[in-house]
Amino acid sequence: MNVDTTEDSGGTEDSGGTPPGRVVVIGGGIAGLAAAHRVLLAGRPVTLLEASGRLGGKLHAGEIAGAPVDFGAESMLARRPEAIDLARAVGLGDRLQAPATATASVWTRGALRPMPKGHVMGVPADARDLGDLLSDEGLRRIGHDRDLPPADLGEDVAIGEYVARRMGREVVDRLVEPLLGGVYAGDSYRISMRSAVPQLFAAVREHGTLTDAVQALRRSAPPQNGPVFMGIEGGVGRLPLAVADAVTAGGGEIVTDARVQALTRRAGHWEVRSDRRVLRADAVILATPAWAASALLAAESPAASAELAAVEYASMALVTLAFRRADLPPGMPAGSGFLVPPVDGRTIKASTFSSQKWQWVADGAGDLFVLRTSVGRYGEEAQLDRDDEDLVSVSLRDLGEAVGLAAKPVATEVTRWIGGLPQYPVGHLARVARIREAVAKLPALRVCGAAYDGVGIPAVVADARRAADEIIATPTLAQGTHSDE
Structure with a gap:
């Protein structure tokens, strides 16, 4: 993998040495690498800057x-x-x-108990599917869901709070909570149902009860002809390294140990100042954690910066x-x-x-x-x-x-x-919409990563592709010219 780790003398690169349509990607996790790969496939020069000495972020x-x-x-x-x-x-x-x-288990009530099937992120379609995971009282409480009038979900609701109200706290505490905890390391009584389990949120709106919603989702699910999850021989951590190899082999530039300190819009282009060098870019993709994006956007977009700073x-x-x-x-x-x-x-x-x-x-x-x-x-x-x-x-x-x-x-x-x-608490989708609305007012700049549309690897890659495609479609890059020509 051809990654630049040499020391630079600093100084701003002049426009004569800058390839037309250059995109700078800030962040070398899988989001930044996937975005850089997508930009390169479109035939645009790309430079990726990673603050640490290792690529891959949480893939290691x-x-x-x-x-x-x-x-x-x-x-x-x-x-x-x-x-x-x-x-x-x-x-x-x-x-x-x-x-x-x-085949997994749940260690609860003093024993390893089989993980039940027929649920949607821990919300059961039928209490009989749960075996002895819950107490007898907990199992009986699930059946009360159909006795309750349909609840108004509003614009969003915490999944744990809503499921507890409909089926009792025990199904949340012993099944929903550990499953969501494995994905978000979060608290299901705070996590947004609309963000974390959007298909369930939509089904409840249509069917009125949790039981009917889960059963409808189970009926409509396509046949599972393959595994639910996949890994990579040698580790999923091989993926970002392979993407980096593809980027550098295609002529892209990757610079590690390059912490970006400032992002400034100047005379129709972006100036990206790191502790290694200063780059001129026609477009920028911010693929960093929300707090880092917040710091870099503080001057150019206070509104986006404030919303990003609030992401926990x-x-x-x-x-x-x-x-x-x-x-x-x-x-x-x-x-x-x-x-x-x-x-x-x-x-x-x-x-x-x-x-x-x-x-x-x-x-x-x-x-x-x-x-x-x-x-x-x-x-x-x-x-x-x-x-x-x-x-x-x-x-x-x-x-x-x-x-x-x-x-x-x-x-x-x-x-x-x-x-x-x-974390994706209630209101997360609205916050993401506000961030993107504010960022869209900045020319040729996009954000992507786990803080927006999902924390899983496929969701992060999809968000990186979206950001890259939107940048590629900007008029100056589509024409292959500098933004101030």
Whole structure:
């Protein structure tokens, strides 16, 4: 991968050395890389600036005890094509891999209980689908939904609050909450139903009750002919590196350790000032976290900056552990792992049995068994104040209680994602609309990333493509000229 990490002497590049129609992408996570790739495919020169020394953002492949693992996101929703299409476009098509097992459990009420089927993000179509996940009273409460009059959802509603009102808190606390927590590291009693589960929001508006809405969604769902999720052999963290290779091979420029300090509109072009260099750009794509975009837009768009500054984030840590297979308990459960409802008072919120979920991990680990836990939710940032040794210790304690694992790991790795996951509270869609309305008033500038239309990899790639396509369609870039010519 041809990435520039050399020191620059600084100074503003003059217009004679600037290719016509150059786009500068700020941010080297998967959003920025996907946007740069899209711009390059349209035949426009592109420079990507990344503040850190590593590309990929929350997609990060690494090793533990010589075994390949993901230290960030590990899978992509297969029902949306954008991420898989990108992987194929950059030469990873033959490395796409479905999970070896997708059977998960919920550790609640003192036992591992099978994850039920027939639900939409934890909202059941029928109480009989839940087995013994809930108490008898909790199961009975679900049936009250149809006895209640249809509720007015208004413009938006918190999914946890609404489901609790219709079906009782237990279904939220023991199923909806851990599922949404796995996606957003958030609080389901704050998370927007319209943003997080838009298909359910629309179905409830049409059918009036949650039960009827979920059943209608289940009936209308297309047959599932393939896996729900896909990974990449060697780790999903390989994806951004492959995209970066494709960008540089196509003539694009990628500069790491280049923190952008100012973004200024001057005489028909953008001036992008980093601690490495000053660039003149005909268009800019901001693919940074919301707080970074807010700082860069403070002077040019105070309205967008203020809205971006209000986007909240959750922090979390992933604790990756490698054990000798010979040391595993004889009753080690099958499946891909388990979720943990916060109502049960545990420290970990989930555990993934990576060696059982992904064949490439099992093959690479050999005689070792790799698993990981996650710690930290919105409002629980204090958990991340613990040192690495303590996070490993509490993970081992919870794993011991959940699955009887008493062995000492041969290797551990703690990965902290501070401000890693944007939150989608009630009103999120309206905030995003205001941000985009304000940004649209700036010539040849767009924003994209996980803070807007979804935190999953396919949603982020789709948002990057949208931003890139809108930039490509601007008159000056479409004509291949400088904006002030």
